[in-house]
Each structure stands twice: as structure tokens, then as C-alpha cells.
Amino acid sequence: MGDANGAGSNGSGNGKFLNPTPMLDELESGPWPSFVTGLKDLAERTKKPMLRGVMDQLEYSYQTRMGYWKGGLVTVKGYGAGIITRYSMIRDKLPEASEFHTMRIQAPPGLHYNTESLRELCDIWEKHGTGLITLHGQTGDIMLQGIEADKVQECFDELNQKGWDLGGAGAGMRTGVSCAGPARCEQACYDTLEMHEKVMKHFVGAVHRPEWNYKFKLKFSGCPNDCTNAIMRSDIAVIGMWRDSIQMDESAVKEWVDENGMEKLVNEVVSLCPTRAISLKEGGIAIDNGNCVHCMHCLNVMPKALSPGKERGVALLMGAKSTLKVGFNVGSMVVPFMKMETEEDIEEFIDLADEIIDWWDDNGLDHERLGETIERVSMKQFLDGVGLEPSIDMVSRPRDNPYFKTKY
Amino acid sequence: MSSPERNWKTVESGPYPYKKGLHPVMQKNYGKWKYHEYPQPGVLKHVAESGDVIYTVRAGTPRQDSVDFIRSLCDVADKHADGYLRFTTRNNVEFMTPDAEKVQPMIDDLESKGIPVGGTGKTVSPIAHTQGWLHCDIPATDASGVVKALMDELIEDFRGMNLPNKVKIVTQCCELNCGGQGDIAIIVKHTRPPRINHESLSEICELPKVVARCPVAAIRPTVVDGKKSLVIDEEKCMYCGACFGACPSMEINHPEYSRFAIWVAGKNSNARSKPTLMSLVAHGLPNNPPRWPEVSAVVKQILEAYREGGRPWERLGEWVNRIGWKQFFEETGLTFDEDMIDNYRHARTTFNQSAHVRF
Numbered sequence: 001m002g003d004a005n006g007a008g009s010n011g012s013g014n015g016k017f018l019n020p021t022p023m024l025d026e027l028e029s030g031p032w033p034s035f036v037t038g039l040k041d042l043a044e045r046t047k048k049p050m051l052r053g054v055m056d057q058l059e060y061s062y063q064t065r066m067g068y069w070k071g072g073l074v075t076v077k078g079y080g081a082g083i084i085t086r087y088s089m090i091r092d093k094l095p096e097a098s099e100f101h102t103m104r105i106q107a108p109p110g111l112h113y114n115t116e117s118l119r120e121l122c123d124i125w126e127k128h129g130t131g132l133i134t135l136h137g138q139t140g141d142i143m144l145q146g147i148e149a150d151k152v153q154e155c156f157d158e159l160n161q162k163g164w165d166l167g168g169a170g171a172g173m174r175t176g177v178s179c180a181g182p183a184r185c186e187q188a189c190y191d192t193l194e195m196h197e198k199v200m201k202h203f204v205g206a207v208h209r210p211e212w213n214y215k216f217k218l219k220f221s222g223c224p225n226d227c228t229n230a231i232m233r234s235d236i237a238v239i240g241m242w243r244d245s246i247q248m249d250e251s252a253v254k255e256w257v258d259e260n261g262m263e264k265l266v267n268e269v270v271s272l273c274p275t276r277a278i279s280l281k282e283g284g285i286a287i288d289n290g291n292c293v294h295c296m297h298c299l300n301v302m303p304k305a306l307s308p309g310k311e312r313g314v315a316l317l318m319g320a321k322s323t324l325k326v327g328f329n330v331g332s333m334v335v336p337f338m339k340m341e342t343e344e345d346i347e348e349f350i351d352l353a354d355e356i357i358d359w360w361d362d363n364g365l366d367h368e369r370l371g372e373t374i375e376r377v378s379m380k381q382f383l384d385g386v387g388l389e390p391s392i393d394m395v396s397r398p399r400d401n402p403y404f405k406t407k408y
Numbered sequence: 409m410s411s412p413e414r415n416w417k418t419v420e421s422g423p424y425p426y427k428k429g430l431h432p433v434m435q436k437n438y439g440k441w442k443y444h445e446y447p448q449p450g451v452l453k454h455v456a457e458s459g460d461v462i463y464t465v466r467a468g469t470p471r472q473d474s475v476d477f478i479r480s481l482c483d484v485a486d487k488h489a490d491g492y493l494r495f496t497t498r499n500n501v502e503f504m505t506p507d508a509e510k511v512q513p514m515i516d517d518l519e520s521k522g523i524p525v526g527g528t529g530k531t532v533s534p535i536a537h538t539q540g541w542l543h544c545d546i547p548a549t550d551a552s553g554v555v556k557a558l559m560d561e562l563i564e565d566f567r568g569m570n571l572p573n574k575v576k577i578v579t580q581c582c583e584l585n586c587g588g589q590g591d592i593a594i595i596v597k598h599t600r601p602p603r604i605n606h607e608s609l610s611e612i613c614e615l616p617k618v619v620a621r622c623p624v625a626a627i628r629p630t631v632v633d634g635k636k637s638l639v640i641d642e643e644k645c646m647y648c649g650a651c652f653g654a655c656p657s658m659e660i661n662h663p664e665y666s667r668f669a670i671w672v673a674g675k676n677s678n679a680r681s682k683p684t685l686m687s688l689v690a691h692g693l694p695n696n697p698p699r700w701p702e703v704s705a706v707v708k709q710i711l712e713a714y715r716e717g718g719r720p721w722e723r724l725g726e727w728v729n730r731i732g733w734k735q736f737f738e739e740t741g742l743t744f745d746e747d748m749i750d751n752y753r754h755a756r757t758t759f760n761q762s763a764h765v766r767f
Contacts, residue, residue, distance in 0.1 A: 026698040027553055030560030033477075033522055035470035035552045042474035054542070061541035061550065062697045065663035069545045070656060078418055086543060102543060106422060111495040112429030115482035118493070122475040122482075131475040135495055138538065138586050145472075145543055157416040165421045176423065177497065183426075183434045184454055184462065184504070186441035193426045201422040208420060224678035228497055231683050232589045232676045239678075268720050274680050297679045301721070304443040323584050324650055325623050327752060328685050367621065 023062040053096025082166030104141040104167035109196035128155035140177035141167040172210025178220035179227040188222030189240030189312040190340035213364040235370040237317040242309035245289040252305035319371025329371040336393040359385040431492040450525035471499040488514035526567035547581035548596040548666040557699040572718030589674030591724040598647035600665040602658040606632040613655035668693040673725030713739040
């Protein structure tokens with residue numbers, strides 16, 4: 001690969017390397033950047049047969065409205081996950097992309113890059129694989145798409161020497177995700193980037209050698225705006241939280257009112273507070289902090305005037321997952337507040353996460369996510385099993401049926 | 409072709425170090441930012457306690473990128489942003505500079521390369537999507553193509569900040585929902601039970617795992633031509649395709665029997681209302697590559713009604729909650745039908761358990 005092997009012999013015959021792809025070509029028009037144009041240009045420049053094969057197969061999928069990849073098992077030495085294996089089901093018809101494996105690579109926390117690292121990654125990937133990259137997968141991985149099985153180890157070794165490591169797949173810890181964090185956001189209530197890095201380093205073995213009931217995801221959002229969608233997508237969602245009062249800069253509030261008017265203050269700030277914790281006061285506002293649920297709305301509208309409190313940490317919501325099998329589950333509050341300032345605080349989180357995973361691994365069924373196990377076995381047993389105290393913050397209301405037994 | 413003598417010992421290093429990727433102004437003011445503003449669409453301005461300022465220019469990408477495209481992003485970062493860039497969870501790229509003078513030239517440079525600037529604040533943020541025919545092993549449709557076709561139509565809503573609040577759109581190419589919750593979601597819906605390949609089933613699949621995977625217990629063991637296999641209770645099966653993920657012999661995908669459904673009102677954020685799950689509002693749309701025009705048309709109908717009726721800061725689901733689902737269907741011109749009444753577990757939590765009704 002990488003040379004002009006096959007060029008012209010299999011192309012469209014008019015000097016082009018690629019075969020005709022009339023349906024895909026329809027995705028080249030229009031103002032949004034086209035992945036088809038990107039793929040075609042890359043293929044014409046590099047003359048990689050695998051790229052031609054994958055374009056042919058994608059065109060065939062568009063024509064027949066069917067997918068043609070099947071899984072398999074490819075890995076690197078010492079690891080049991082991180083390579084998503086794809087073999088073509090129509091390799092007899094279109095042999096050039098008979099293998100098209102993906103390498104999942106753990107991105108930097110917060111997806112903060114410098115160009116030197118990113119160019120290095122591109123160069124290594126172009127040398128061994130197709131040069132097609134997804135930035136980023138739904139679980140936050142860099143996905144290097146399109147490599148043959150016998151080139152995976154060599155490619156990995158070269159990447160690994162430059163500090164890159166494989167991400168998760170299968171029934172193990174998955175790659176973490178974190179928001180932009182304190183690097184650029186005043187609303188970050190803890191160091192999402194540092195916590196992401198430390199925690200995922202602790203779980204690195206579980207990322208590479210999956211052996212649990214099913215997948216386990218951790219995501220780190222700096223505040224309840226939850227830019228990483230942790231509440232919907234992670235077994236443990238780490239959400240920034242404060243537990244004292246919102247910090248208010250009264251002169252900035254006045255400035256905001258001067259600029260935007262009283263009507264907007266009432267309609268867009270006071271009225272939209274979900275617990276009616278804001279009232280008008282002396283041309284500005286007063287906040288009933290005891291009744292604030294930390295939703296972030298007023299801070300989002302008036303970021304110069306209002307900031308999270310000073311006593312900051314994290315809340316942990318647990319059990320989120322997508323449709324399979326019992327329907328979508330939203331993460332629910334388990335730990336309303338935990339300090340997250342020091343190494344020891346991160347260690348304390350790791351100890352709790354280890355407890356939770358052990359409990360889930362012991363009590364869960366095959367292919368069952370944490371939220372499903374908690375619902376099936378009961379929250380009461382879960383709390384008991386992991387050593388957490390029940391709290392009113394865990395429910396939206398107390399139970400409405402008498403089907404329980406207790407110690408009297 | 410196998411690699412020569414291996415002389416590297418793997419370092420299980422985990423995430424790539426983030427500190428290398430932080431602009432010096434972001435390193436200096438780490439954890440000490442004070443507030444942010446939206447000076448113009450596609451641009452953020454963050455101000456630190458020290459008085460330092462960093463501007464961010466946000467732009468859309470195809471997500472399925474070539475190394476050439478990524479290198480061209482690096483060129484922009486080297487030229488205008490001191491060699492740093494980051495990505496958002498919705499596949500936007502961001503370039504940071506402390507220099508206000510560099511913002512407009514950077515925007516011009518990006519736009520001249522065909523990379524649209526926008527996606528901040530009250531916009532349609534780029535569509536979170538899955539792998540589709542390009543790489544997935546169980547897709548009923550493509551993902552990148554649907555997204556490209558739709559973003560072509562919605563690009564002005566990506567550039568401008570003229571919606572009541574942000575709109576997050578997701579697509580997924582099977583029913584099992586890798587895309588997650590969004591204000592609007594485009595999800596495949598199969599319309600027939602899987603076709604079972606009895607020849608291969610017992611050879612490549614673990615039968616109990618396939619039986620256990622079904623959400624409605626519609627799969628039973630059986631014997632076909634002397635081979636262990638499975639049978640589907642077609643009355644119970646609701647064509648979700650979960651079994652196909654466990655066993656490729658349960659062939660759910662079919663060019664005619666895969667359609668699209670549209671879901672709305674999902675929300676991840678805690679701002680104002682609690683996070684919400686999506687509801688089904690349209691289905692039976694054709695799986696029509698390469699540009700899926702019927703899907704784009706419904707998404708635009710929903711978006712226009714929301715633009716018209718939503719109040720400032722109301723997310724799509726919050727708008728529906730205020731006006732009621734009946735009016736949502738009137739405003740969008742969509743039709744409520746019997747399949748939109750839940751019949752799975754917890755269905756009663758979606759019934760109207762009150763005398764509240766709008767006439």
C-alpha cells in the first residue's frame with residue numbers, strides 16, 4: 001500500500017484512480033463540507049487500493065441499501081480490545097477493502113490538541129492505514145479507520161512510542177470523555193481534565209482487557225450543563241456541583257439590566273428559574289440559594305454577573321444507558337456532593353468506582369449495564385453493597401407502593 | 409507482510425496528555441476564568457480574572473475526516489491560533505487566540521477552505537452521528553450521508569443564532585440508538601421480523617445469548633433440519649434488531665423493510681428543566697439514499713414550528729411542554745397515530761393521568 005499499485009488498472013479508465021460512484025457523488029454538492037469529497041481526494045492522492053475498495057463498497061451499500069461489514073477478532077499484543085474488526089461480506093466482488101479495521105485511540109481529555117501531535121498522528125496513520133480518521137467517535141475516541149490486520153501491531157507500536165494508546169471496546173471500561181473544563185470555562189466546578197486523566201490511568205487495564213458483564217462508561221462534565229452528555233450516556237456521570245451560594249457581582253447585574261432591560265430580566269431570568277428561587281430586588285435580583293437546584297440557567301444567561309459558588313466539587317449520577325435492553329435510562333443522583341480538589345479526592349472517587357464496579361460485576365447478568373442491575377436488584381441492595389447511605393436526593397419522591405419489607 | 413522483530417514494549421499510557429494541547433493563555437489562566445460572551449456567531453470570548461482574554465472560533469467538520477483535511481485544520485491553527493486547536497463533543501473544531509485582530513482573518517481563511525464557522529449559542533449544532541454503512545456491522549442506513557444532506561439544508565441555522573435556544577440533532581443507523589438523546593433524532597425503524605439463517609446460526613452464535621437479548625421474549629430455541637436454531641414469535645416481535653447485534657444470522661436489515669422515524673424533545677442538560685427522553689412524532693419515512701429528502705423535510709417542518717413558537721431559552725422539549733403535544737402536532741403539521749402511544753414497560757408513565765386537556 002501507499003504506492004500506485006493498481007492505479008489505472010481498476011479505475012474508471014479516464015485517468016482517475018477511483019471507480020465511478022454516482023450516488024456518493026450526489027453528496028459532494030451543497031455548502032456543508034463533504035466527507036465524500038474528502039475521501040475521494042485522499043484516494044486520488046494516495047492511490048491506496050483499500051480506499052478505492054471502501055468507496056466501491058459504500059457506493060454498493062447506497063445502491064442496494066444494505067451494509068456489508070462483519071466483525072472478527074484483531075488485537076495487539078497484551079490487549080484484548082481497542083481494534084474494531086471489519087471484514088467485507090462481499091470480498092469476492094470487491095476485494096480491495098476485504099479488511100477495513102478501525103483502531104480506537106484515546107484522545108487527550110477535553111479534546112485539546114496541538115498541531116504537532118495531531119500532524120504526527122496523521123503521518124503515522126497515513127503510513128500504515130488509509131488516512132481516514134473520525135474526530136471523534138460517540139464515546140470520545142479518535143477512530144483511525146481502515147487498516148489490515150497484519151499492519152495493526154506495527155502501527156500501534158509507532159503510535160504508542162509517541163504517547164498514544166488504544167481506547168476501549170467490548171465488555172470493559174470504555175474511553176472517557178471530558179468537557180473543555182477549567183482550561184477555558186469559568187463554569188467548571190472541578191478539574192475535569194486532570195480527573196479524566198487520573199481516573200482513566202487507574203482503569204487502563206480494564207480498558208485494554210475487558211472482562212466484565214458489559215461495557216462501563218465514565219464521563220466528566222464541569223457543571224450541570226453537562227456538555228459531555230454524561231447524564232444520558234455514562235454508567236457514572238461526574239457532574240460539577242457547588243453547595244454554597246451562587247456568586248453574584250451586583251454591579252454586573254445592574255450592567256446587565258441596563259443593557260437588556262427589566263422586561264428581559266423578568267422574562268428570561270426570573271420566570272425561567274425552575275424553583276422560583278429568584279426575585280426582583282432593588283433593580284437587581286435576589287437568589288434564595290437554599291431552594292436553588294443548580295440547573296445553570298441564570299448563570300448561562302448572565303455569565304458575567306453570576307458564577308458557581310466557592311465550595312465546589314462533583315455530583316455522581318449513575319445508571320445511564322441507551323435503548324438496549326429495557327429502554328433508555330437517564331442517570332440518577334447517587335452522590336449529591338463530593339469534594340474534588342486534591343489527589344486524595346480523586347483517589348476517593350476511584351475507590352468508590354472500584355466498589356461499584358465490583359458490586360455490578362458480582363450481581364449483574366451478562367450484557368447488563370449498571371442501571372439495569374440496580375433496577376432489577378434494587379437501589380437499596382446497591383447502596384448496601386457499595387456502602388453508601390440512602391438520601392432523599394436520590395429520589396424525585398418517596399415510593400408510592402407498599403411492596404417492601406423492612407427491619408422492625 | 410508481518411512486522412519484523414518487535415523491539416518496543418507497550419506503555420499502557422491511557423489518555424493522551426492534555427497539557428500539551430493547551431494554548432499558553434489557557435495554561436496561564438487555568439481554573440481562573442471569569443466569564444464569557446458571544447461577540448458574534450461562531451465566536452466565543454472568555455475573560456479571565458487576570459484580565460486576559462481568549463477568543464474561540466468554532467467551525468463545522470464532516471467528522472469523517474481525511475488526514476489532508478486535518479492537516480488543513482492544523483494549517484489554520486498554526487497560522488492564526490499559535491498551533492493549538494480542540495474539538496467539541498459535537499464534532500466542531502475550535503481555534504483559540506488571545507488576539508482580537510486575528511479573529512476575522514481566521515474566519516475568512518476557514519470559510520475560503522469551505523469550512524463553515526458557527527455552532528455557538530442558539531444554533532443548530534452539528535449532528536452527532538454514528539458509523540453507518542461506512543463502518544458499522546449492523547447498520548440499516550448510512551449516517552454521514554444523512555448528516556451531510558441535512559446540514560446542507562440547515563447551514564444557515566448553524567451559522568446564525570436565530571433560534572429560541574440550541575438544537576441538538578442526532579442520527580442513528582439502527583434502532584438501538586448509539587446517537588443518544590437530542591432535540592430532534594433521526595432513527596431507523598425496521599418493519600419486519602428478522603429472517604433467520606438456520607444454516608449458520610448454531611455455528612456462529614451462542615443461542616442462549618440471543619434468546620436473552622430480546623426485549624419482549626419473542627425468541628425460542630428450536631430444531632430446523634436436525635440443526636439447533638431459533639424461532640421468532642412474530643406476534644411479539646417488534647422488529648428492534650437487538651438480536652442481530654448478538655447474532656448476524658438474525659438478519660434484520662432489508663432494503664425495503666427499513667424506514668426512518670423522527671423523535672423529538674430529548675435534552676441532556678439540566679438547565680431549567682430536568683433532562684428528558686425523546687418522543688416519537690413521525691415514522692414510516694423512506695430510507696432513501698443518497699440524500700434522504702423526506703427526512704430533511706420533516707426535520708425542517710419541526711424546526712420552523714419551533715423557531716416560530718419557542719420563547720427565548722426554551723429548548724424544543726420545553727416549548728412542547730408549554731404548548732402541549734396536541735398543539736405541537738398542529739404547529740408542525742405532523743400526524744399523531746396509535747403507534748405513538750407507548751405499549752412497552754412503564755407505558756403508563758406516559759399516559760395523561762389527569763383531567764388536563766386542551767380544546
